Amino acid sequence: MFEDYASVFDLGDILPRDKSRLREDIGMKKKIGKFSKEIREITKQETCYYCGNKFTSFCNSHSIPAFVLRNIAENGEVLTLNAFIDNPIFKVDKGVNQAGTFNLICRNCDSKIFSEYENPENYCNVPTQKMLGQIALKNNLMAISKRMFEINLYDKAEKELGLPSELRRVKNETNTLDLNEYIESYKKAKKSIDKNSTSDYYLCYYEKLNYVVPIAFQGAIALIADFNINIINNIYNMSPEYKVKNINICVFPLQNETAVFMFIESGDKRYRNFYRQFNKLDRDDRLLALTYIMLSYSEEVYFSKRIEKEIFPNEQLQKISRNTSEILSPTPFVDPILVAKEAYDLSKRKLIPNLLLEKYKIN
Template sequence: MEDIGFNLSDMAKLFKGDMERDMVEFRKKFSQLSSEGRKIAKTGKCFYCNEPVKKYCNSHSIPASFLKNISQEGKLSTSFGVIDLVLLDDEVGVNKAGTFLFICRDCDSKIFKDYESKENYDGKIKQKMLAQIAMKNYLKSTSKRYFELGLFESLGSDQGIDVSNINGTKNIDVLENIRGFKRAKKVDLKCIQEEYHLIFNETLDYVVPMAFQHQVALAVDLENMVVNNLYSGDKNYKIQMLHISVFPMEEKSVVMMFIDKKDTRYSSFTKQFRALSLDEQLMYINYIIFCYSEEYYLSPLIGEDVLSDENLQKVAGIVGMSPDDVFLQPVERLTKHYSLKRANEIPNLLQEKHKLKSE
């Protein structure tokens, strides 16, 4: 694979011995800072209904009923297992996979019903389902940014360093996520039609060994033309999101990709993508997930030969920066780290050959 810059996988290999030696101390310190960060991030109110809440619901970013279909003895493999980052857990239980504390139990039990019901995937995908997926994605992202703000504030206080610039950038992300959440909530409550455009929707007649539900900011399209300038310093520049879902069910899998109709910078990508064969479309979706996100969960039943694939590890570890990037123009940096032309160089877990076999 061509150079994609320094990544977490390289770092994990380079410092594996040091990390294993210091793992206990690191986890203890990280747990302490994380706990303090969560306290700072809590608002005391449900983010959906705005009512006071004493105990937040342990919400799943991906429905637990879908996660269970690829688990083994209640366990799932995480992105840290792919890049072999020994400091963080390479496995997690279904009950803790992708969870966040941001809304009350009553809201969690009601506002996602349409998209979490597997029966609704037997027919046409409704706008309410897409709106609820988008709403969950924005809630998860907002919760994560709140936690990161609290974590960095805690870290800055602990180490005596100024984190205002980092938190200033994250505050911009928070505002964008809140805007996306409010729009999705409105579409859901008012049953507004045609607000989200479904780029891809396919039901596969086999169970894929992956579960995913999140949003990504695509940097370049299939021809390496810029979609989102991730390195823009303009505070008024709006990042546009691409929502992707991979839902493994008992005997099939549903794979979807959609955008907000207002996000017109995806027009060229949409045309390029729809012109591809199904195999090619699945290949690119698979690559985008590993390249842009760490929010995927894999079945422990996947072969070690897949998880140890060097190209997959490099792509999963992309951080979008490397020391020599200072000599590159922003567009060159985007292409270097995020070009989709490498999609055929990693295992495609959405292919039938990687399916989970029924017992």
């Protein structure tokens, strides 16, 4: 599971060695595997995050529904973003069962609380409020699990790997702020589902493609800037009063078609300009912008092996897929939000292949 987390920070931060040497170090994979296993142990909860009951066994919850991943899998396997990044430490392909998983809730809850949105039959129509609530609930759980892991990771790296304590402090200050925001959003989603709300989420984009795309994605993303390069989220604002706002994005390949949609919490004005600009683009350009956003902002994107030969290696794809770690390790003396704006400039989408177009379809 470490690979799920690895690209959110620069590995050089915690491992006191030259990154270029990692490729040669056969023992490194094992060391990281052991280290991350220990952190997973520390991070393990005693009770289910959702129902509060004591755990009897852990459930491997999937960030992306397994039924979606199966639609793009070849022999039960999908490719991770590392196929672009080519980081020798982390596995490039993963079994559907290991792709994007987290352990925070019990089996019983996992089988119940996502059931509407994890039912392929519910995609004949526009997703319901309940489905959006369940997706938001899971995106937040996934993010909570990640932040908990990272906090323990930096604490342990300081103690055992000699990570400078100032770096640990800065990283975990951000992680704690993030964690609290995700907990808040999680509670909102839970409440929305419990009271059967019909208005807590706003579906700002929905499209059904009549072919199966080679990418699957589900996640909450804090967009930094819109199409006019106006800031949406200043992720470097450390004030506890400043809230980072996420947009939920789903690309779900179904059996013969694909559901693509975005939604936000109702009343969240921060994304208004962005989705208005987005919806004014023509259809192909919307798909291109989505491809760019998924690949540059998230490490939880999964690909079908069927597109491998056509797009690997693609220099631009590699470059944008590395975005996450680069902007989180900004150079001193430069305003980091300006660096981030440049790194995530949406006009760069024109440089990458539009992987959601029909020409890349796998079915």
